[in-house]
Amino acid sequence: MNLDKKKQKKPDQCKVVVALDSIVGKWKPLIIQHLLIDGTLRFNELRRRIPDITQRMLTLHLRELEEQDLVERVVYPQVPPKVEYSMTEYGKTLEPVMDVMHEWGAAHVEHMKEIDEQNKKLSQN
């Protein structure tokens, strides 16, 4: 999606930015997680697992993941069409990354809760 423009002036000496680029997008992390968990999913199966995503965004994000060799797309030439998506072997190297983020995210939710409660107590005095 506009890969030329993406190369412009980006602070991508930092590899974290590179990694984020592959993962970021409103629905990308969810797509990745479902494919990591379920292995292989058809287009509409993915769609059902991510209720609020639009057809358009699912298509766009899948295409980007494909371009990065993270997701594989297999088309069965039949009517009605059948298209299956799965993580590539390479794409599966993302799993540890997702795990680390998932754990940190869970801890962060807890941490923010504690902070909130502390603030409430303080404001009561």
Next chain:
Amino acid sequence: MNLDKKKQKKPDQCKVVVALDSIVGKWKPLIIQHLLIDGTLRFNELRRRIPDITQRMLTLHLRELEEQDLVERVVYPQVPPKVEYSMTEYGKTLEPVMDVMHEWGAAHVEHMKEIDEQNKKLSQN
């Protein structure tokens, strides 16, 4: 920064999304990394380390990181003003996360290079 609207319809049952939310933003990863490396930096020191960032974005991102208890802001009441930023103890828990992403990012750059070269060879035939 419009926290109300941020709560809208977001797929944040997924903790990865929570984590990403703290890290994402055009310059946030860079700010975090510099603070992790250098420990404490003044506003303009940070600015110099991230040449293309605008004053506005540096301020906005720092405020967001502060709200999440990731970054600490210390103001020295003097003229001219002096403000120091550093990661909170809690914020430092991001370090392993950043490391994992950094490593994956570096590997990804290499992987994409290989793919490109393969494609070039194929298109020559």
Next chain:
DNA sequence: CGGTATCCAGGATGATACTG
């Protein structure tokens, strides 16, 4: 020095309709 306020452009996402 370390900000804030305003305005604006472009990209990312959403809504909807149509198709092989």
Next chain:
DNA sequence: CAGTATCATCCTGGATACCG
């Protein structure tokens, strides 16, 4: 079923000017 095309909207970030 699995898309594409088009148009509308929203949001992020950039440019610029000003302030204590």
